Structure formats: C-alpha cells, structure tokens
Amino acid sequence: MYRINDNYQKLPGSYLFSTIAKKVSAFTAENPDKTVIRLGIGDVTQPLTGPVIDALHKAVDEMAAGETFHGYAPDLGYAFLREAIAENDFRMRGCGISADEIFVSDGAKCDSGNIQELFAVDSRIAVCDPVYPVYVDSNVMAGRTGSYDPASGRWSDVIYMPCTEGNGFVAELPSRRPDIIYLCFPNNPTGAAIKKEQLQKWVDYANKEGCVIIYDAAYEAYISEQDVPHSIYECEGAKACAIEIRSFSKNAGFTGLRLGYTVVPKELTSGGASLRDMWARRHGTKYNGAPYIVQRAGEACYTPEGKESIRSLVAYYMENARTIRDGLKEMGYTVYGGVNSPYIWLKTIDGMSSWEFFDYLLNQANVVGTPGSGFGPSGEGFFRLTAFGTHENSKAALERIAGI
C-alpha cells in the first residue's frame, strides 16, 4: 500500500481560521436573530478602487479579441508589473532591487508557504511567538519541526522567539543559531513595527551566522512612522541574506483578486547555488503565473491615481484602527498595535484565556476576533482585532464591547 506524508498527521487540529469559521457558523446557526461583526480574519471589506476596476475591465476586453488576447504569462510575471514594482517599491526607497529579482505570484500566503521548499529538510527554523500559522505549519508538512508537545503548544525542533510586552513585541536575537529566520513587520498578529536600527541587527546577525531571513512585509503600506523601514533591503547587507514577501491584499484590497510577489536577490547564494535561480525553477515547474488581468490590476496600483486610491484605502482602515484602539483604551483595556499596522493586539481581561475571551466576545457582543494563543503560546492572554471592517461595523463593535 502506498503511504502518505505522515507529517500531515502531526498537525494539531485544523487551521486557526477554519476553527474560527466553524465556531462562528455554529453560533449563527443557534442564534439566527443575532448579527455577528467579524473583526477576526484579516479580510478587507472595501471595494476595489476605481483605477483597479478600470484596469480590470480594460484587460478583460483585451482577452476578448485574438490580437490582444494573452495566454500563458511569463513564469516570473509580466515585465510591466515587475518593472513597476522594482521602481516604486524599491528603487524609490533607495533599494537596488531589479525586476529580474521579483517573482509575481498569486499571493503572499502561497509564497510564504512554499518558500521553505528551497531549503534542506533538516534546516532549523526560528519563528516569532506569536506568529502567522503558515510559517510553522508549512514546515511541519515538510518534516522540519520535530514532535509537537500539546502542553506547551510547541514543536521540539523549532526555535521560538517570544514577542512580549517586555520586549515591545520585537523578538530578541535567538540564543541558538537557526538556519531560517521568519520575520514579519509590521507584525501580524501583534501590530508591532520594527525600527531600522533594530532590523539592521537581524541582518547583521544573519550574515554573521549564515542564516537566511524570510521577511514578510505584507503590511508595509500601513507604516506611518518615519524610522520604520518599508523593506528589509533598506538595511545594509540584506540582499545577501534576505528574501522579502509582499502582498497586494492589504494595501489595495486584493484578498479576493490574489496577487503578491517575492524578492529573491541574486546575491543570495548558498554553497554556490543561487536561491533566485532555484525559485525561478520552482515557478517554472510548479506554477503558471498570476492571471494577466490581475497583473494589469496590480500595475494600476502604481499610477499616480492608483497610488492615491491606495493611500485613501489605507487611511480608511487606519481610521478604524484608531477607533478600536482609542475606544478599547477608554474602556480600560491594555492595547498594542494599530499605529503602523491594521491589527490591534489587546490583553484579555479577568484572567481569561484567549479562547475564553473569543467565546466571551462572540456570545456577549457578537463580535468575532482572533485568539492570540492561536498564533503561538506567547499569544496566550491576548486577542487580535482587525481594522479591516467598515467604519460602521468598527464603531458598532466598540459600542457592543463597551456594553458588556
């Protein structure tokens, strides 16, 4: 009999957001009269902007005529989009990233799940705790994490780097040397940002110790403070040690359109092998490009009108962040995040666990958030709310929470 990849069997329970969805479904089935406000999963609510919609319609029309029809896209993405990315997201910030180091994809989640394939199966990973579940789960599936201890909620072979109130939710350098370091700033779930001089320390550490950094910058557009880097390539030496993952989901509202990209610099080599060439080979073999019409929509985000529409969209959500942050503070909650990030990270009250607080909020206020412990053991006692709702829902959620 053929055998399965039994690493899958090691995964405890189902994916965090699936569990939440099931709990909410059960609640709404039992309480058909209640309206639930969802500030749990980080999905956006505002429609695509005018420039993006126009670009989509135009590209659809192109697909309707033989002369302008587009079949298979180039493996790495269309040059028009990769050039726009290189120019606007990197060169304009002083980072020398070229178009052929950029790989367009159908989203940051896929890339952050797939990137581990490039590394040896016995590589040691280090993750922040709490952390976006995909980094760990994709490594579990690949057999890199050892055994799971339900008591601690930790894997034997993973290096956890606690992010706590004590360190401002920015992990300290690990005491044991990892091979692969996952960093996400602005952070999901804590909403913390990292200053340039802090990030430079990670880059220096990685170069000194021979580590690779997977830098998830999906929330870059939410940075509002001056000394916070938008790209890891703003740090000296980062091109020799870091891969950066970006998304159009949270800045331009593409969660349902699917577009992201990954930067693998040519300087990134290990034992003579170019990681850029490996990722290109993976794209060529196991991927077939993002849809032409969606790549045109991505391009539209870089025109003057597109940039302005993204600024408005980000400002809309950041007003929600302020509403939630300030409202919770007034109620006496201890609140973090929401300044350079669309996530608000709050401490639960009355000694409740994260899941107890989830049930409390769902049952008492009919508001859905995400339990901090779902992101890792150090998230216990915390809770994540997102700013991606409408103004109305964000305000209503706050009123409901104030009323319980």
Added chain:
Amino acid sequence: MYRINDNYQKLPGSYLFSTIAKKVSAFTAENPDKTVIRLGIGDVTQPLTGPVIDALHKAVDEMAAGETFHGYAPDLGYAFLREAIAENDFRMRGCGISADEIFVSDGAKCDSGNIQELFAVDSRIAVCDPVYPVYVDSNVMAGRTGSYDPASGRWSDVIYMPCTEGNGFVAELPSRRPDIIYLCFPNNPTGAAIKKEQLQKWVDYANKEGCVIIYDAAYEAYISEQDVPHSIYECEGAKACAIEIRSFSKNAGFTGLRLGYTVVPKELTSGGASLRDMWARRHGTKYNGAPYIVQRAGEACYTPEGKESIRSLVAYYMENARTIRDGLKEMGYTVYGGVNSPYIWLKTIDGMSSWEFFDYLLNQANVVGTPGSGFGPSGEGFFRLTAFGTHENSKAALERIAGI
C-alpha cells in the same frame, strides 16, 4: 551556513519550454526578418468566449461596490463553481462525485506539481515515457527519484512505462509495483487516448496492488470517440484509488486566466488517513483560492451558452488538428494523435533526433514544435505539434513544412 534543498541541483538543464523559448529568442534575434510560427508550447490563441467575457465584466463590477465585493474565497473554491463542476463534469456522466470532493485551483500544472506532497518521500513513482515534465521534476525536487543518468535520460528510482508505436502509446502495466502512478489521457504529448476497458485494468491493478493513480484529464474536452472515458471515475472502483486533475485552459482557453480543479474522493484513504482531508489542509495552509472573478468565469462555462461556446472553441482547434495531421500524412510523415487530442505526434525523418528536427524545422520552415525527447527517452525520434494555433498559422506552417 544554511543549506539548500540539494535535490534542485540534480535537475538536468532547465525546464523544457524555457529551453525552447531561449532557442526561439536567439533565432528571432539573429533573423529579425523571419516570422516564426509557434506550434510548440501548448498555449491557446483564440480569445475568451462571449459568455466568459460577460461573466468577467459582471464579476469585476461586483468587486467595485462594497455590498457585492468578495474578499478571501472559500479554501476549496466557491460552492457555485464546485456544484456546477460536480453536476456537469461528473454526475451527468454517471460519476458520483460530490462538490466537497472538488478543489478549485489556479490550474492543473500547479495541482499536478503539488499533489506529490501528500505522499511519503520514499514513495516510488511510475510515469509514462514520454511524459509531461512536471510529474517527474516535481518529484525530483521532493527527493523521490534517485540519481539521474544522463546517458539514458532516466532517474534511478523512477519506473518508466514506455509508450511506443508498438503499444499504441498506451503503456502496459508496470512489471515492478509503484506507489504512485501518473497517467494522462488524452495524452500529452502523444495525443493517444485510452479506452474504458483499458483504463479499468489500471484501476483494478491500483486497487489490487495498493497504488494511487494521479489521473491528468486536462484534455478531456477533445475526446471525439465514443468508447473513450472522459473521467477515470467512469471506471468501477476508481474512487478508492484515483485523484483526477482537470483544467479550464485547453477547453475554455483559460491559459492566461488560470483555473483548474482536482478531485480527491472521500473514499481515498491510506492507513486511515483521508487524502481529501490532507489536500483540504494543504489548500488551507499553502493556498488562498482562485480569484472570485475567475471562478465566475469558470461557472459561465457550464451554462448552455457557455457549453456551446466551448464546443465551438474545441471544434476550431480540432480543425487545425485535422489540417496538420492530414497535411503531414500527405507529405509522407508517420503521424499519431490529433483525433481525441489537440496534439499531433509525428516521427522525425531522415534519422534525425528530436532536437535535430526541432532545429531543422525552426531554421528551414521557421516553425516551432516540441522535441519528443524533451518528454522522456522514449520520445526520442518523435516531435509534437499543437493544434492551438490559428487556422491561418496552422495552414501556413504546413505549407512551409511542405516547402522544405
């Protein structure tokens, strides 16, 4: 220093179609006055059909308003599409496949590259020879194929099942038991189809020997003969041993739109583990769904107008297949395929190798095809032409070949 997945280093040369693209680029750079006709890579040329274009515009409009905007899609795909697939592609053919056994994705290439992740790393794979390169290459990357012998063009740990003129390009059952069997019918590259009683033998063998079949049915729409099954689930017992992969690329022209799906029946279990649940977990962790607008485009393929438009599209390409097939026969070529498939598989002439014939056709006729040896050692001496060009180009290519 971190180490890479050195299985990547074992891959000989670059991906077949990348190599062809580079050769064609070099030729056109040296011969700017020559017009090259591309019948190499299996990319379509006809525009998207009216019902699909209408569905895309409508869905784009929905994305422009808050009330009808769609964010993250359900992990497995929207129910409207999965229901349409289950009804039209399976129930109407007497196959009891339900919507929750269907996983919508961004294409058959991704699915056929990723599906191997579900199986143990020491699983033994069997592939037809010649074969679509993705099946083997994705297993090379995962470390399942042993070492490569450049002389034979074969991997030490892969079971090759030759498809030759002698067996009508339908492989015989392997003499050694594999764990995973890749089958593709109608076949890429040979254009061969399999009759139901032949396929039933494979299903019976897999169930008896405890193998899983990965059945790639991307070219199903091109079947024109009666006794050729459109789905492996037309065979008795297939739900206990087979995964089927389908595509919207070749029937509806979605190569640039990206949509496919994979069927993982609930009956498919190994050691108590459900492969359907494992694939669902993979989708939940490493994938984020096909774009809403593209899923609506897929749904439009199942309306009466959509079905009619696909029939016309397929008929258009099959006229090319006839043109090429009949034309080559008249010239004295030995030709296979092109009856239940958009691929024409021809024997090279004058003892030329497949790559010699590629250069001969490119240089003498400025026509691009695909060398049979690029699909595996048993493809040596053969050459693939596709029917996916325009009528004009298909005819012109034939005239050019006749003229050399």
